[in-house]
Amino acid sequence: MRQRIVRLALVGGVLVLALLLLLATCGGGGGGGGEDDEARKPARKNSGPATQLDVPPEYTTRRGWEVVGAGPDYAVSHTTGRLAYLVRAPGHRYRLRTLDTETGRAGWSGEAWRPPDPTRFPGLLTVAKDDRVFFVAWSAGRTGEGSAPAETFVSLDVYDVVDGERRRVELPWTGVPTVTATGPGVLISDGRANSAVVDPVSGEVSEIAASEMAYPKGCTACKQLTEVRGQTAKGLLLSGVREFWVRGGWFSRRTAPKGADPVTGVPTAVAPGLILAKWQLAKGSKRAATHQLWTVHDAATGKPAVSVECHKPAIEPGSYPRAVVSPSGGYLVAGNLAFDLEARKGFCFEEEDGSARLTLASVTDGGSAYGATVARDADEAIEGDGGGPVTMNFATWGVEALAPNTRLPEVEASGVGVFRWTDRKDRLHLLGYPREG
Incomplete structure (x- = not known):
């Protein structure tokens, strides 16, 4: 009887194997092939990625x-260790996929959908509210076919980072939108003072024309070139030609850092929970003619956290460097500025004549920042087009040159540096290399 059972089990195993081979040959009921099939392959892991870039020595x-x-875009949730990215799917559609940044294992994957502008990849953001984190894919385009009037609108697909539950939000929009997530909602603005905020939990849209x-009392400069700069936990952050404020909340004139002229504040970059602003030094101070004060402010209260003086540029830049914050929020870098927020220390990397020595583009929780000399901005530094790559250590504020061809990490998550590289077929590769030690 035992032999018969074994024989039947073997026969059953052969039949199962044949059935699996048949399903594999027939495609297993997949989604119709195309570019999405290639993206179904899990991320390579353990044995090491096939692409071997030259990276800083602390990564393997x-x-x-x-x-x-x-x-071209990806989003990271540091609280869960997940990374989200988009891939093309058949029928001019796109699909959001996720992976675990520590192991490279594939996570949940969303259903394919068609954005209002199917000719380009949607943008990707991470937003947090009420202890929940969401990935947001956004796109702008037009509707209307035949004789129907065309309308422009912004479409948001909001995914819960934990399980991939998805909500779609669409709202009419005129012009080119700017979409950011520096507060507990997704902010859509027109680059001026018109805006809308989408609640990622409920999907509710609040439009503000x-x-x-509402302008702070006595601030005439606030009414000139008024612009929505971001969102804070207390409301929208706005600025004029000078001075800035939170709608219904604090006003920069009352939270100016020590040593600054209180009516000269200009926000240059906004990150979740933080604002980087430049100030003119107080009139009559020793270096007022040659230097400016750069200050990191708490976005909820407007209070200054840490400041550093830097030479005034010979020519005002057309755009200011973006602020990049380490995953746990202990460090901030922006161009040639670096701030240790816990130690309340800042440093301006510049030559004696005031020219910038380097541009910093990324920073880790371990206190390592990466950038390049002669780079115009962070993107140029990451892409390797801005002179020599360098690393800066917050423990010593020392800068060390890296090998000329070194690729820099864009972000570090779960101890893994995320690198970007485009091959000869114009395909983007996302690579995760762990930090050693």
């Missing part, structure tokens, strides 16, 4: 993961 390329054919702006 012997282990890690690799994604081929991802869209320029005519509804």
Whole structure:
């Protein structure tokens, strides 16, 4: 009887194997092939990515993961260790996929959908509210076919980071939108004073027209070139040609840092929970003619956290450097500025004549920042087009040159540096190399 059972089990195993081979040959009921099939392949891990880049020595390329054919944007949730990226799907559609940044294992994947502008990849953001984190894919385009009037609108697909539950929000919009997530909602603005905020939990949309702006009493500069700069936990952050404020909340004139002229504050960059602003030094101070004060402010209260003086530029830049914050919020870098927020210390990397020595583009919780000399901005530094790559250590404020061809991490999550590289077929590769030690 035992032999018969074993024989039947073997026969059953052969039949199961044949059935599996048949399903594999027939495609297993997949989604119709195309570019999405290539993206179904899990990220390479353990044995090391096939692509071996030259990276800073603290990272190893012997282990890690690799994604081929991802869209130009990705989003990271540091609280869960997940990374989200977009891939093309058949029928001019896109699909959001996730992976675990530490192991490279594939996570949940959303259903394919068609954005209002299917000719380009949607943008990706991470937003947090009420202890929940969401990935947001956004796109802008037009509707209307035949004789129907065309309308422009913004479409948001909001995914819960934990399980991929999705909510779609669409709202009419005129012009080119600016979409950011520096507060507990998704902010859409027109680059001026018209805006809308989308609640990622409920999907509720709150529109704020320029005519509804409330200005701080006695601030004539606030009414000139008024612009929505971001969102804070206390409301929208706005600025004029000088001075800035939170709608219904604090006003920069009352939270100016020590040593600054209180009516000269200009916000230059906004990150979740933080604002980087430049100030003129108080009139009559020793270096007022040659230097400016750069200050990191708490976005909820407007209070200054840490400041550093830097030479005034010979020519005002057309755009200011973006602020990049370490995953746990202990460090901030922006161009040639670096701030240790816990130690309340700042440093301006510049030559004796006031020219910037380097541009910092990323920073880790371990206190390592990466950038390049002669780079115009962070993107140029990351892409390797801005002179020599460098690393800066917050423990010593020392800068060390890296090998000329070194690729820099854009972000570090769960101890893994995320690198970007485009191959000869114009395919984007996302690579995760773990930090050693």
